[in-house]
Amino acid sequence: MTLRLMTIVVGMAGVLWSTTPFAHGQKATEVFIPIGQSPGVSYKLTIVGTIERIDPQTRTIAGAAPAGPWSANVTPRTKIWLDRSKLRLTNQKGAFADLRTGLLVEVKYEDPAGRVQGKGPAEWVKVEVPGSGRAGYRETVSGRSRP
Amino acid sequence: MSPPPPDPRAKLIARGQAIFFNETFNGNGRTCGTCHPTENNFVLDPAIIATLPSTDPLFVAEFNPDLKENFENPRLMREFGLILENLDGFDDLANTFVMRGVPHVLALTTSVNSPQGPRTGWSGDGAPGDGALRSFAVGAVIQHFTKTLNRIPGVDFRLPTEPELDALEAFMLSLGRQQDLSLPLTLKGTVPQRGQEIFLDNRLGKCNLCHVNAGATANFGGGSLGNANFNTGVENLPDQPADLSRQRVPPDDGFGIPGNGTFNTPPLVEAADTGPFFHNNAVETIEGAVAFYDGEAFNNSPSGRALAGTDPNGVGIRLDATQVVAVAAFLRVLNALENIRQAIDLLEASLAGDSGRLKALLRRAVRETEDSVQVLEGGGLHPEAVAHLRQASRLTDKAARSWLFKRKLTRDAIREQEKARAFLVGSSPAAPRTATGGRS
Numbered sequence: 379m380t381l382r383l384m385t386i387v388v389g390m391a392g393v394l395w396s397t398t399p400f401a402h403g404q405k406a407t408e409v410f411i412p413i414g415q416s417p418g419v420s421y422k423l424t425i426v427g428t429i430e431r432i433d434p435q436t437r438t439i440a441g442a443a444p445a446g447p448w449s450a451n452v453t454p455r456t457k458i459w460l461d462r463s464k465l466r467l468t469n470q471k472g473a474f475a476d477l478r479t480g481l482l483v484e485v486k487y488e489d490p491a492g493r494v495q496g497k498g499p500a501e502w503v504k505v506e507v508p509g510s511g512r513a514g515y516r517e518t519v520s521g522r523s524r525p
Numbered sequence: 526m527s528p529p530p531p532d533p534r535a536k537l538i539a540r541g542q543a544i545f546f547n548e549t550f551n552g553n554g555r556t557c558g559t560c561h562p563t564e565n566n567f568v569l570d571p572a573i574i575a576t577l578p579s580t581d582p583l584f585v586a587e588f589n590p591d592l593k594e595n596f597e598n599p600r601l602m603r604e605f606g607l608i609l610e611n612l613d614g615f616d617d618l619a620n621t622f623v624m625r626g627v628p629h630v631l632a633l634t635t636s637v638n639s640p641q642g643p644r645t646g647w648s649g650d651g652a653p654g655d656g657a658l659r660s661f662a663v664g665a666v667i668q669h670f671t672k673t674l675n676r677i678p679g680v681d682f683r684l685p686t687e688p689e690l691d692a693l694e695a696f697m698l699s700l701g702r703q704q705d706l707s708l709p710l711t712l713k714g715t716v717p718q719r720g721q722e723i724f725l726d727n728r729l730g731k732c733n734l735c736h737v738n739a740g741a742t743a744n745f746g747g748g749s750l751g752n753a754n755f756n757t758g759v760e761n762l763p764d765q766p767a768d769l770s771r772q773r774v775p776p777d778d779g780f781g782i783p784g785n786g787t788f789n790t791p792p793l794v795e796a797a798d799t800g801p802f803f804h805n806n807a808v809e810t811i812e813g814a815v816a817f818y819d820g821e822a823f824n825n826s827p828s829g830r831a832l833a834g835t836d837p838n839g840v841g842i843r844l845d846a847t848q849v850v851a852v853a854a855f856l857r858v859l860n861a862l863e864n865i866r867q868a869i870d871l872l873e874a875s876l877a878g879d880s881g882r883l884k885a886l887l888r889r890a891v892r893e894t895e896d897s898v899q900v901l902e903g904g905g906l907h908p909e910a911v912a913h914l915r916q917a918s919r920l921t922d923k924a925a926r927s928w929l930f931k932r933k934l935t936r937d938a939i940r941e942q943e944k945a946r947a948f949l950v951g952s953s954p955a956a957p958r959t960a961t962g963g964r965s
Binding site (some may be wrong): 404406407408409410411412414416417418419420422440463466467468469471 | 569611612613614616652653654655656657659662663664667668675677678679680682684687690744
């Protein structure tokens with residue numbers, strides 16, 4: 379490889395890798411996809427299960443799924459989405475407070491290995507908002523679910 | 526004798542085609558084909574938009590009260606072929622959106638893959654879920670097919686099923702070229718020949734670094750990098766048509782949320798007849814698109830500066846008007862060759878196919894031929910080839926109408942296509958069958 383060629387390789391590769399993170403799906407529409415229906419992701423790269431324990435100190439949720447016990451850290455980067463599609467309402471952004479024991483969630487880990495290990499920081503968490511009378515949820519004026 | 530039954534792959538592609546053009550997913554009436562019309566090389570431009578009736582679902586924002594605000598901008602759609610997308614989220618529909626052109630879906634086999642994962646759409650992140658081409662339709666339905674801005678699955682639309690996604694992916698991957706060219710070709714025209722030299726010259730045109738073999742993959746000398754994203758400064762172009770309209774057009778930050786300013790590299794073989802160009806339809810002609818790389822917006826961009834950093838004279842890309850036209854002429858000839866290849870494929874398929882599809886195949890062959898005429902004439906290139914292409918078009922049209930001489934007329938049309946091709950390119954061991962010799 380000539381010096382000039384090497385310069386091109388290093389220079390252009392630098393601009394390529396410094397500006398382009400790993401390809402990922404369009405997060406913007408992900409919010410509208412119900413639990414378990416994300417194409418190429420649900421059940422392959424995610425865990426779908428019920429929340430059994432919540433630790434607000436460590437911001438960790440945990441539960442059991444067919445594959446075994448799991449836990450997930452909810453970090454400041456983690457997106458939380460309220461799946462209200464069964465109520466025929468628009469899905470929305472949520473917060474850690476919206477994660478409650480007994481609710482069905484889908485967790486996608488930041489690292490794909492997280493699913494295998496059943497633990498790790500979550501990239502996103504979808505939580506199913508049940509109908510009125512279940513798990514103490516009710517609709518507020520703004521449409522945001524509150525306990 | 527009846528034709529042999531189609532193989533499973535062909536059946537899957539046919540099912541995908543039917544879904545692409547007919548399936549509304551219980552939404553607002555749009556299909557994938559609404560924005561990717563086959564009769565216009567799967568792109569939307571103001572010319573084809575002007576031919577559509579006001580009731581076409583493309584214009585749903587003009588007649589559906591639920592979609593009147595914050596779903597499309599009808600003026601920008603009709604004037605510049607721009608579509609509204611909420612790529613950075615749906616929290617503030619009035620202010621957070623981008624206006625983008627519709628990319629063609631040809632040669633996806635050659636352009637989607639990268640070592641970092643699949644890249645779809647103008648910024649490479651157009652699909653939800655795993656980001657794959659197969660998942661693209663899910664995001665498209667949510668964004669473009671909804672009956673209301675509530676976007677509730679099962680109410681405003683239904684999401685595509687897994688078998689539907691499989692079929693759509695198979696159909697999209699079947700469109701256009703299935704492999705990249707192998708440049709250089711033995712071109713016959715003086716100007717296109719020079720254009721090819723400039724294109725391949727890493728000290729002058731430098732085009733082949735990011736568009737290897739006029740495709741959509743990059744190679745800076747250390748091996749193929751697959752399809753890549755770059756910030757080429759298109760957003761910094763002055764006097765962009767949409768901005769001149771005084772409509773609200775927020776900056777487009779490209780890949781990711783928030784975006785990093787990079788956009789996806791499209792293949793160039795199909796470029797000349799799929800304009801307008803760039804993610805925001807900022808440039809109308811292929812000559813203008815090549816000239817962009819000679820301008821300040823590109824040369825001051827991260828990619829332009831990186832290119833200059835590797836140049837002994839500190840130059841990004843500097844081309845004179847004759848050189849810009851030469852590169853564009855080269856791209857026009859590549860496009861015409863691809864159209865000829867496709868037209869011959871369609872004509873041959875009509876000879877082998879069942880009578881039910883015959884007329885449709887011949888009509889598509891006519892469209893491809895008209896495209897090659899338009900692409901060559903637009904650059905004042907190869908008038909002899911254009912004459913043969915016109916004759917091929919006439920013969921194909923006659924074949925579509927004829928009962929008695931369909932096969933003879935079709936074979937004559939193939940011969941005219943081959944004669945036209947012989948004026949553009951010579952046979953060479955370096956030139957693959959996809960460029961010069963027929964089917965992929």
